[in-house]
Structures are given as structure tokens and as C-alpha cells.
Amino acid sequence: MPGTSDRKRGSLRVSEGSPRARYAGVRSATEALSRPLTAEDCGVQSMPDASPTKWHLAHTSWFFETFVLRPEIPGYRPFHPQFGYLFNSYYESVGDRHARPQRGVLSRPTLDEVYSYRAHVDAAMTAYLDGAAAVPALVELGLQHEQQHQELILTDIKHAFWCNALRPAYREPGAMATPPAPPLSWMAFPAGIRAVGADGSGFAYDNELPRHRVFVEPFELASRLVTNAEYLAFIADSGYRRPELWLSEGWETVRAMDWRAPLYWEQRGDEWQVMTLHGMRAIDGAEPVCHVSYYEADAYARWAGARLPSEFEWEVAAAAEPITGNFVESGRLHPAAASNGRGLSQLFGDAWEWTASAYAPYPGYRTPAGAVGEYNGKFMCNQLVLRGGSCVTPQSHIRASYRNFFPASARWQFSGIRLARSVLSPGS
Numbered sequence: 001m002p003g004t005s006d007r008k009r010g011s012l013r014v015s016e017g018s019p020r021a022r023y024a025g026v027r028s029a030t031e032a033l034s035r036p037l038t039a040e041d042c043g044v045q046s047m048p049d050a051s052p053t054k055w056h057l058a059h060t061s062w063f064f065e066t067f068v069l070r071p072e073i074p075g076y077r078p079f080h081p082q083f084g085y086l087f088n089s090y091y092e093s094v095g096d097r098h099a100r101p102q103r104g105v106l107s108r109p110t111l112d113e114v115y116s117y118r119a120h121v122d123a124a125m126t127a128y129l130d131g132a133a134a135v136p137a138l139v140e141l142g143l144q145h146e147q148q149h150q151e152l153i154l155t156d157i158k159h160a161f162w163c164n165a166l167r168p169a170y171r172e173p174g175a176m177a178t179p180p181a182p183p184l185s186w187m188a189f190p191a192g193i194r195a196v197g198a199d200g201s202g203f204a205y206d207n208e209l210p211r212h213r214v215f216v217e218p219f220e221l222a223s224r225l226v227t228n229a230e231y232l233a234f235i236a237d238s239g240y241r242r243p244e245l246w247l248s249e250g251w252e253t254v255r256a257m258d259w260r261a262p263l264y265w266e267q268r269g270d271e272w273q274v275m276t277l278h279g280m281r282a283i284d285g286a287e288p289v290c291h292v293s294y295y296e297a298d299a300y301a302r303w304a305g306a307r308l309p310s311e312f313e314w315e316v317a318a319a320a321e322p323i324t325g326n327f328v329e330s331g332r333l334h335p336a337a338a339s340n341g342r343g344l345s346q347l348f349g350d351a352w353e354w355t356a357s358a359y360a361p362y363p364g365y366r367t368p369a370g371a372v373g374e375y376n377g378k379f380m381c382n383q384l385v386l387r388g389g390s391c392v393t394p395q396s397h398i399r400a401s402y403r404n405f406f407p408a409s410a411r412w413q414f415s416g417i418r419l420a421r422s423v424l425s426p427g428s
């Protein structure tokens with residue numbers, strides 16, 4: 001099991017105070033995210049990859065009931081005898097009829113019953129953590145897991161609202177104006193043997209371990225994310241109609257899906273608009289492009305005369321950077337333009353950054369024993385690594401070694417593009 005102590009990371013301050021306070025902070029954050037939604041909103045599943053908010057609320061409680069309360073509390077009385085079955089995340093792997101695409105049919109239990117389930121679990125967890133000197137390893141894992149689902153609540157409801165012709169707003173628009181994006185510059189990194197992976201200073205998932213050495217050739221990393229204005233230039237240059245720019249699978253997908261722009265973009269007359277968690281609005285050219293697939297990120301990079309970074313290049317560049325940025329706590333819930341500061345910006349927050357690295361085990365990796373081992377190792381096939389978190393990631397959840405992963409065609413996460421370039425010496 002990875003380490004369980006928590007570093008102080010930014011404004012959420014969930015690591016401060018007692019284990020009970022930390023637990024309560026994460027659990028209440030989930031419910032705060034769900035509060036703007038109606039009971040009807042919470043039941044919607046707009047596609048197989050997404051889940052209803054109600055399911056997220058219940059499944060995160062299922063984790064604590066299954067992995068902490070049942071094994072640890074003698075005589076613990078589960079809230080409902082079938083919830084352990086209903087809100088388990090891996091039905092699909094055993095061919096169950098309540099498979100993932102069917103989560104939206106669960107009109108029962110009601111949303112109120114799910115909140116009662118949460119309260120039941122919280123009461124038992126609070127008693128369990130009373131007087132604990134530190135957060136137990138499985139509880140820490142459950143809290144990190146819940147933070148992942150906090151992000152999914154927002155990404156999944158955004159997709160559901162986009163599928164609704166009324167295009168509802170999750171939250172009413174606030175001030176969204178951004179300054180112009182600074183010019184893109186390139187930051188150089190020398191060749192060398194570098195250590196990557198979790199360094200043991202705080203919580204890490206098993207897929208960030210073991211820490212090991214890699215050799216990186218000299219490279220350059222773009223100072224900020226690719227902007228909407230830059231991506232519009234790619235579209236205007238027939239980027240979506242030129243097969244030479246695309247990976248073979250990407251080109252097949254573009255044609256099959258008739259993609260002509262990122263997910264959530266719509267052309268209305270001469271204006272491009274985009275769906276946000278605040279409803280539809282005009283594209284802001286200074287903001288980072290978002291909701292692109294790996295295929296689109298790769299094609300854009302080729303068009304721009306660059307490439308995507310490897311996950312190790314990204315981590316080498318990010319290792320010394322502070323974990324600051326536009327996270328869910330900002331309330332913006334949308335990527336923001338880069339600031340004019342020196343060096344690298346937007347590494348953390350705003351948009352997950354596609355890397356060119358396949359999601360694969362590190363040397364010496366072993367899947368943890370037991371059911372908790374189902375979360376990472378079994379997905380190490382046909383997925384690409386993304387780094388850095390997004391504008392809907394909790395700040396205390398992200399770190400330089402964090403490896404997110406999605407299939408190349410996925411677009412409903414807040415996924416964007418940072419460019420890299422190789423620096424080859426003469427004759428190499």
C-alpha cells in the first residue's frame with residue numbers, strides 16, 4: 001500500500017486537523033458539488049463512459065463500507081443488503097446485467113435514500129476515526145478515490161447537460177473574462193538520467209510506483225497550453241480534412257465520427273461557441289483548447305511542427321514546480337488563459353495534458369493484492385497517460401507523479417495540449 005501521510009498542498013488544507021476532519025472535508029466537498037443539481041439531474045447517464053451523480057454519491061460510500069467498515073468494525077450493519085452489489089464499480093468485468101451502461105436505469109434507490117446511505121456510512125466512519133492519530137491507509141485510498149469521483153461528477157454532468165437541447169448551466173456564469181495569452185516560448189531541458197515516480201513524501205497510487213530512473217534526451221517544452229485561437233488556426237487550415245496530419249486510427253475516427261472541432265464546440269454563423277458548466281458561450285481565443293482526444297492533440301502537434309511530450313519529459317519539467325493553478329476550488333470550472341509569468345505555466349490545473357506515453361506498468365510494478373488492486377493495473381492496455389490535473393480536479397489530489405489515463409478517442413474529460421520538441425545534436 002502506498003504511503004498515507006498527506007502533504008500540505010495549497011488552499012484546500014484537508015491535511016490539517018484530525019483524521020475525522022480530513023474525512024469530513026472530502027465527503028462534504030462531494031455533496032457541495034452535487035448541491036446545484038436536481039434529483040432528476042442526478043439520475044441522468046448520457047453515455048456508457050459517464051455515470052449519474054447519484055451513482056457517484058453512492059459508489060464512493062460503497063468503497064468505505066466495503067473496504068473499511070465491513071472488515072474493520074465487528075458487527076457493522078450495512079445500510080442495505082444489496083448496495084454492496086449495486087454500487088460496486090466492476091460489474092462490467094463479470095458480465096453482470098447491471099453493467100456500467102445501465103447505471104442510468106437505477107431510479108431506485110432514490111436520491112434521498114442515497115444521501116441516507118452516505119449519512120449511515122459517515123456516522124460509522126466518524127466513530128471509526130474518532131481518536132485516530134493518522135488516517136489509515138485504506139481510508140486515505142478511499143478519500144483519494146472520492147476526489148477522483150468529484151471530478152467525474154462535473155465531467156459527467158457537463159456531458160449530460162450538453163446532450164440536453166436546453167443546454168442548462170450547472171452554475172450561473174460568473175466573471176469569465178481572461179487576459180490575452182502570452183506568446184508561446186520554449187523551455188529547454190538537458191539530457192540526463194532522471195528519477196520519476198512517487199518519491200514517498202505523500203500519498204501515491206500504485207501506478208506511480210516504483211520510483212525508477214529513466215534517460216531523457218534533451219527536449220523543449222512549451223511554456224503554456226495550446227490556446228483556442230491557435231487551435232482555430234489548425235481548423236482553418238483544414239486540419240480535420242488532411243489525412244497526412246493524423247494517425248491512422250485517428251483519421252478513421254475523425255471520419256467515422258465526423259469530427260470537425262473539439263467536443264462541445266459549435267459553429268453558429270461566423271461564431272464558435274462552446275458548452276461550459278456555465279452554459280453556452282463564445283469561444284475565448286486566449287483560453288486553452290480543451291476536450292480534445294489524443295488523436296486531435298497528436299494531429300495538432302504534427303501540424304504545429306512539434307510533438308506531444310512523453311510522460312517522463314512532463315514529470316521532469318513539473319517535478320520542481322509548485323502545485324498551483326486553476327483547480328476546482330477556484331469555482332471557475334473552466335480553463336483559464338495563461339498568466340504572463342516567466343517559465344512554465346498551467347502545468348497543474350486548467351486541462352489534463354495528453355502525453356505520447358502508453359499507460360504501462362513501471363519496472364517492478366505489482367498490482368496490489370485484493371479488490372483494491374482492480375483500480376489501476378488492469379487498465380494498462382490501450383490507454384495514454386495524461387498529466388497535471390484540470391480545472392475540475394481538487395488541488396490536494398494532484399502531484400507531479402500523478403498518472404491519469406484514457407483511451408485515445410476520449411474527449412469528455414478536460415483534456416488539452418502542451419507541445420514538446422526534440423533537441424537533437426548535430427550528427428545524431
Ligand SMILES: [Fe+2]
Nearest residue numbers: 059089145149
Ligand atoms: Fe470508483
